[in-house]
Amino acid sequence: EPEVTQTPSHQVTQMGQEVILRCVPISNHLYFYWYRQILGQKVEFLVSFYNNEISEKSEIFDDQFSVERPDGSNFTLKIRSTKLEDSAMYFCASSAGGISYNEQFFGPGTRLTVL
Amino acid sequence: DAKTTQPNSMESNEEEPVHLPCNHSTISGTDYIHWYRQLPSQGPEYVIHGLTSNVNNRMASLAIAEDRKSSTLILHRATLRDAAVYYCILRVDSSYKLIFGSGTRLLVRP
Numbered sequence: 001e002p003e004v005t006q007t008p009s010h011q012v013t014q015m016g017q018e019v020i021l022r023c024v025p026i027s028n029h030l031y032f033y034w035y036r037q038i039l040g041q042k043v044e045f046l047v048s049f050y051n052n053e054i055s056e057k058s059e060i061f062d063d064q065f066s067v068e069r070p071d072g073s074n075f076t077l078k079i080r081s082t083k084l085e086d087s088a089m090y091f092c093a094s095s096a097g098g099i100s101y102n103e104q105f106f107g108p109g110t111r112l113t114v115l
Numbered sequence: 116d117a118k119t120t121q122p123n124s125m126e127s128n129e130e131e132p133v134h135l136p137c138n139h140s141t142i143s144g145t146d147y148i149h150w151y152r153q154l155p156s157q158g159p160e161y162v163i164h165g166l167t168s169n170v171n172n173r174m175a176s177l178a179i180a181e182d183r184k185s186s187t188l189i190l191h192r193a194t195l196r197d198a199a200v201y202y203c204i205l206r207v208d209s210s211y212k213l214i215f216g217s218g219t220r221l222l223v224r225p
Contacts, residue, residue, distance in 0.1 A: 033211070
């Protein structure tokens with residue numbers, strides 16, 4: 001069964017450093033998303049991406065964040081200058097077009113630890 | 116965003132049906148009702164969704180009240196693997212984002 005994959009599974013970085021989290025969505029999917037979950041808290045929507053542009057973003061997704069689909073298969077989330085409060089599990093998700101876009105498939109997540 | 120209310124936790128015995136309730140009294144006519152679940156240390160997983168009519172799939176059934184102000188996710192035969200946090204989410208038709216609440220933590224007893 002096709003699945004969303006994410007790398008790395010765990011990323012440790014120093015405050016102020018840039019990180020790039022990578023995702024490979026399911027191959028025929030058209031809609032892509034990033035969510036995050038701070039330990040013990042709710043899953044929070046960050047951004048959705050369709051047709052090579054951001055379609056929606058939350059208040060969390062400020063100028064420090066960016067997304068890109070550089071090569072037609074990968075979907076990346078970049079955090080330019082990490083803060084302690086960016087420590088969280090980051091989930092990538094994708095969904096197909098048409099009426100199937102209702103079903104979002106989530107990856108296993110990348111745990112980001114900012115020291 | 117319309118709000119949903121779910122019990123914090125529920126318990127069930129293995130191989131028995133489970134009914135997980137969700138109240139969404141402020142739902143609007145174009146809001147879809149989605150259910151996702153999150154198993155321990157995993158990403159969320161789609162369970163089912165509906166708009167007005169009851170829905171069935173291989174994982175569960177979704178019963179939607181006639182006034183759409185509440186819904187119930189039905190797991191017909193709970194297994195230990197169904198122990199997870201279950202989220203009831205309203206999604207506006209014009210939006211792709213899922214707004215997760217605190218969900219219901221389901222404990223399945225062997």
